[in-house]
Amino acid sequence: xxVKITLNKTPMDYAVNRPPIWCPGCGxxxxxxxxxxxxxxxxxxxxxxxVVSGIGCSSQLPHFLKTYGIHGIHGRAIPIATGVKxxxxxxxxxxxxxxxxxYGIGLNHMIHAARRNVGITYIVSNNQVYxxxxxxxxxxxxxxxxxxxxxxxxxxxxxxxxxxxxxxxxTFVARGFSGDVAHLTQIIAQALSHRGFALVDVLSPCVTFNxxxxxxxxxxRVYKLEEAGHDPSDYWQAYKKAVEWPSLDPNGxxxxxxxxxxxxxxxxEEEIIKILGVPPIEAGVAVNGKAVYGILQY
Amino acid sequence: MKxxxxxxxxxxxxxxxxxxxxETTGRTLATVFAKLGYHVFAYRQYGSIIKGxxxxxxxxxxxxxxxxxxxxxxxxxxxxxxxxxxxAQHRGGAKYVVSEKEIPLTDIAAKHGNKIMKNTAAxxxxxxxxxxxxxxxxxxxxxEFGEGKVAEANIAVLEDAWRAALAKYSPIADVxxxxxxxxxxxxxxxxxxxxxxxxxxxxxAYPMTPASPMLHWLAQWGPKFGVAVVQPEDEIAxxxxxxxxxxxxxxxxxxxxxxxxDLMHEAFGLAAMIETPVVVFLAQxxxxxxxxPTETEQSDLLMALSPAHxxxxxxxxxxxxxxxxxxxxxxxxxxxxxxxxPVIVLTDLYFNESLNTVEFDPGRFKIERGELLNAPVxxxxxxxxxxxxxxxxxxxxxxxPGGMHIATSDEHDEKGxxxxxxxxxxxxxxxxxxxxxxLEKIAEEMDPPDLRGGGEVVAAAWGSxxxxxxxxxxxxxxxxxxxxxxxxxxxxxxxxxxGAKEVVVVEVNYRGQFADYLASKGVKVSRxxxxxxxxxxxxxxxxxxx
Numbered sequence: 001x002x003v004k005i006t007l008n009k010t011p012m013d014y015a016v017n018r019p020p021i022w023c024p025g026c027g028x029x030x031x032x033x034x035x036x037x038x039x040x041x042x043x044x045x046x047x048x049x050x051v052v053s054g055i056g057c058s059s060q061l062p063h064f065l066k067t068y069g070i071h072g073i074h075g076r077a078i079p080i081a082t083g084v085k086x087x088x089x090x091x092x093x094x095x096x097x098x099x100x101x102x103y104g105i106g107l108n109h110m111i112h113a114a115r116r117n118v119g120i121t122y123i124v125s126n127n128q129v130y131x132x133x134x135x136x137x138x139x140x141x142x143x144x145x146x147x148x149x150x151x152x153x154x155x156x157x158x159x160x161x162x163x164x165x166x167x168x169x170x171t172f173v174a175r176g177f178s179g180d181v182a183h184l185t186q187i188i189a190q191a192l193s194h195r196g197f198a199l200v201d202v203l204s205p206c207v208t209f210n211x212x213x214x215x216x217x218x219x220x221r222v223y224k225l226e227e228a229g230h231d232p233s234d235y236w237q238a239y240k241k242a243v244e245w246p247s248l249d250p251n252g253x254x255x256x257x258x259x260x261x262x263x264x265x266x267x268x269e270e271e272i273i274k275i276l277g278v279p280p281i282e283a284g285v286a287v288n289g290k291a292v293y294g295i296l297q298y
Numbered sequence: 299m300k301x302x303x304x305x306x307x308x309x310x311x312x313x314x315x316x317x318x319x320x321e322t323t324g325r326t327l328a329t330v331f332a333k334l335g336y337h338v339f340a341y342r343q344y345g346s347i348i349k350g351x352x353x354x355x356x357x358x359x360x361x362x363x364x365x366x367x368x369x370x371x372x373x374x375x376x377x378x379x380x381x382x383x384x385x386a387q388h389r390g391g392a393k394y395v396v397s398e399k400e401i402p403l404t405d406i407a408a409k410h411g412n413k414i415m416k417n418t419a420a421x422x423x424x425x426x427x428x429x430x431x432x433x434x435x436x437x438x439x440x441x442e443f444g445e446g447k448v449a450e451a452n453i454a455v456l457e458d459a460w461r462a463a464l465a466k467y468s469p470i471a472d473v474x475x476x477x478x479x480x481x482x483x484x485x486x487x488x489x490x491x492x493x494x495x496x497x498x499x500x501x502x503a504y505p506m507t508p509a510s511p512m513l514h515w516l517a518q519w520g521p522k523f524g525v526a527v528v529q530p531e532d533e534i535a536x537x538x539x540x541x542x543x544x545x546x547x548x549x550x551x552x553x554x555x556x557x558x559x560d561l562m563h564e565a566f567g568l569a570a571m572i573e574t575p576v577v578v579f580l581a582q583x584x585x586x587x588x589x590x591p592t593e594t595e596q597s598d599l600l601m602a603l604s605p606a607h608x609x610x611x612x613x614x615x616x617x618x619x620x621x622x623x624x625x626x627x628x629x630x631x632x633x634x635x636x637x638x639x640p641v642i643v644l645t646d647l648y649f650n651e652s653l654n655t656v657e658f659d660p661g662r663f664k665i666e667r668g669e670l671l672n673a674p675v676x677x678x679x680x681x682x683x684x685x686x687x688x689x690x691x692x693x694x695x696x697x698x699p700g701g702m703h704i705a706t707s708d709e710h711d712e713k714g715x716x717x718x719x720x721x722x723x724x725x726x727x728x729x730x731x732x733x734x735x736x737l738e739k740i741a742e743e744m745d746p747p748d749l750r751g752g753g754e755v756v757a758a759a760w761g762s763x764x765x766x767x768x769x770x771x772x773x774x775x776x777x778x779x780x781x782x783x784x785x786x787x788x789x790x791x792x793x794x795x796x797g798a799k800e801v802v803v804v805e806v807n808y809r810g811q812f813a814d815y816l817a818s819k820g821v822k823v824s825r826x827x828x829x830x831x832x833x834x835x836x837x838x839x840x841x842x843x844x
Contacts, residue, residue, distance in 0.1 A: 009604045014658035018715060021719055038728065045370035045699075046699075046702055047696065047698060047700070047701065047702060047755075048604065048696070048697060049695055050545075050546070050696045051704075052542070054506040055707075060716070061703045063706070063716055064716060065704075066694040066702055067702050068701070068702050068703065068704075069703075070542070070545055070572065071539075071703070071704055071706035071707060071708065071716070072538070072565075072568055072707055073538075073564050073565060073568050073707055074570075076534060076538040076564075078535075078567060079534070079536075079539045079542065080538045080539070080540060080541055080542035080545075081542060082528075082530075082535075082539050083500065083538065083539035083540060083541060083542025083543040083545070083546065083550065084543065084544075084545060084546045084696070085538070086526050086528065086543060086545035087334050087500055087526070087542070087544075087546035087547065087550070088546045088547065088548075088696065088697065089498070090697070091546065091696050091697065105695070106737045108514075108532070109531065109535055110532055111529075111531075112530070112535070115447065122381040155566035163680075180449070184576070190813070213382045213734075265665070272526050274524075275521045276521050276524055277524070277528060278524065280499035280500055280524060280525070280526045280543065280548045281499075281523030281546060281547055281548055281697075283499050283523075283548075284524075285496075285497025285499070285549060285665050285667065286665070287494060287495050287496075287499065287523055287663075288498055288523075289495065289660020289661070289663070290523075290660065292491060292494055292495060292523065292660065293525070293658060293660060295519055295522065296481050296491065296658065
């Protein structure tokens with residue numbers, strides 16, 4: 001008889017000695033804390049977690065976690081994560097980044113990862129401004145907001161990431177608020193448990209460069225979908241909720257929580273395993289030369 | 299080989315409109331000869347159009363000795379012309395012609411149901427001209443079409459045309475089986491086979507001529523050997539996916555042409571910075587911009603030498619002929635993994651799309667993965683970017699307990715932590731030197747040029763321009779053929795080149811990029827022989843220009 005002892009994980013198990021370099025009060029602290037709590041709650045071994053990011057303030061996040069990860073180039077975290085997940089589907093692959101990184105320069109990758117249903121969790125720290133480059137308009141800046149590059153007020157219609165993800169075929173679409181870490185933790189935990197592509201858009205105030213969309217601004221507007229009787233299995237209801245803000249009313253109330261969830265659709269990596277037989281990482285490097293020779297006969 | 303009056307060689311040019319079956323006819327014929335044991339090379343000139351372009355051509359060269367190129371450009375033994383424009387454009391170079399003028403190809407095809415089969419009729423006529431038993435062609439047609447009505451109709455056309463031509467032509471040759479069937483493959487297929495043999499398990503590529511044939515081959519055959527093949531949304535995603543897969547521990551690659559590689563430069567630098575091995579199969583075509591999408595060029599050398607911004611180690615390998623493509627691909631993966639750097643396999647349209655008979659020896663492949671950690675490590679002690687004498691740090695892949703680290707595009711310390719929040723010149727010096735020192739070590743693994751023949755004139759070339767040069771070597775002209783382009787190895791080759799009376803650099807571009815590169819390394823280049831109008835060099839031109 002063998003006895004298996006499992007120690008419960010705590011958020012500290014995912015921490016490193018390096019303090020985050022974000023401004024005091026930055027929404028990214030809330031995302032980091034919620035992510036650590038969610039990982040601990042699910043008890044995922046550190047070595048099986050790969051956190052991939054692009055460039056921006058929030059893309060520094062992997063450096064504050066004791067996991068594997070790649071802090072890559074601007075906007076390309078999703079394709080990197082896709083490669084990791086296909087190569088070794090056993091890994092828990094998480095992408096973090098900002099709205100500029102993910103909804104601007106890298107937006108197409110989100111659409112394609114969503115339609116492929118790659119099993120990665122994509123957490124976007126959406127602060128509606130470019131922070132690391134000191135305060136320019138971002139793809140989610142609301143119309144009329146003044147930034148360094150929109151001194152007369154933004155004339156660009158903001159991107160609606162949730163509606164886009166739903167249209168692209170994402171199988172898990174959610175929005176959290178970094179001012180409510182407990183709620184965000186629970187959303188991220190659900191996303192990490194989802195087998196396909198999961199988008200978690202996080203309203204995450206930039207305390208230095210965005211003086212419009214502050215914690216107070218959001219607190220006055222957010223409400224929880226689960227408390228409003230929302231059914232996340234209903235695609236069309238999810239879509240209606242997704243366009244509530246900012247598409248229909250940029251000053252209206254803002255739903256947070258899980259908008260949509262579909263566990264039925266097979267993931268991209270599962271489809272690949274169906275073709276290959278085994279995941280690439282398990283196929284090894286040795287190749288039977290005779291078999292290769294065989295297919296070259298004509 | 300018994301080809302009377304033609305010594306030991308035969309060159310056949312098939313011309314017609316794109317969509318008229320020129321390519322399928324050419325490939326069928328090349329395959330028939332390869333199966334009969336001949337050495338074969340086939341080259342296709344075509345345009346960026348699916349149907350039209352009345353006089354594209356396919357040139358097949360057959361020999362009883364090993365050959366590496368399409369041979370001559372201006373003259374050929376037999377022309378098969380499938381339409382009047384093709385006939386008018388190409389008949390001047392031909393000794394013998396097969397066309398509608400000699401044999402009613404279209405009528406014979408129509409009699410059996412569809413005039414589209416006139417290309418098969420032309421094959422029947424050619425069989426008579428060469429005294430080639432049409433059963434060999436019929437066997438191949440059955441193989442291609444599968445047994446059934448289509449194959450039967452084609453064989454009926456083939457035999458009718460053969461009989462009609464027997465009455466018309468006196469045979470110019472006597473083509474029989476001369477040996478065991480030979481393997482015939484395109485350069486793109488050779489690269490694909492090489493990559494599979496090297497243990498590649500992930501390939502992501504966006505379609506682009508002339509890189510696509512490799513993607514097609516891998517999409518078809520890769521999965522049989524555990525290779526995941528992905529067609530992503532663009533080239534940026536392609537290389538980033540490959541980097542992710544390589545980071546996760548599998549051998550990974552992408553492939554593209556110049557315009558697609560333009561989009562990959564930033565990620566190429568990322569791979570070098572985070573020391574993740576990735577291979578890029580870069581197949582050149584005429585540039586700049588969209589350039590000559592379906593025509594060859596060697597004008598991306600300068601780009602391959604320094605694709606991304608900043609300084610970083612990488613390698614460039616340019617296989618000199620199709621058979622070498624098999625093994626060059628494998629070498630690229632070994633260099634990439636041993637030194638944890640991105641590597642470019644640099645070819646071009648002429649290389650990728652031409653067919654050549656090759657010897658494939660599975661025993662020649664050796665997989666060297668470098669310093670890959672398999673056992674758990676102590677996290678507190680593990681340094682992913684540990685500074686070592688040769689610049690190589692043991693690489694932990696995700697899943698390895700204790701090996702957790704963040705691979706970052708920012709300058710970082712040995713642990714992988716970002717150091718760019720403050721000015722840290724000492725760490726920058728040490729880490730940048732650690733990466734750059736790998737170049738010296740890679741150079742030691744690079745092979746010097748293949749130096750052949752004597753002669754006062756030495757022709758120096760790289761990559762696919764070696765193909766026609768190898769076919770004329772030994773005619774009083776020495777050769778220096780480079781496969782390993784960057785970093786160049788040390789050794790006696792420079793002195794050997796500088797000892798020649800004249801060093802002539804031959805390449806398919808306008809500026810003489812390789813000539814200038816060699817000159818920068820101390821080679822005294824006397825002359826450049828250049829061609830930049832969408833054609834490879836041919837042996838008749840080279841004989842004249844050298």
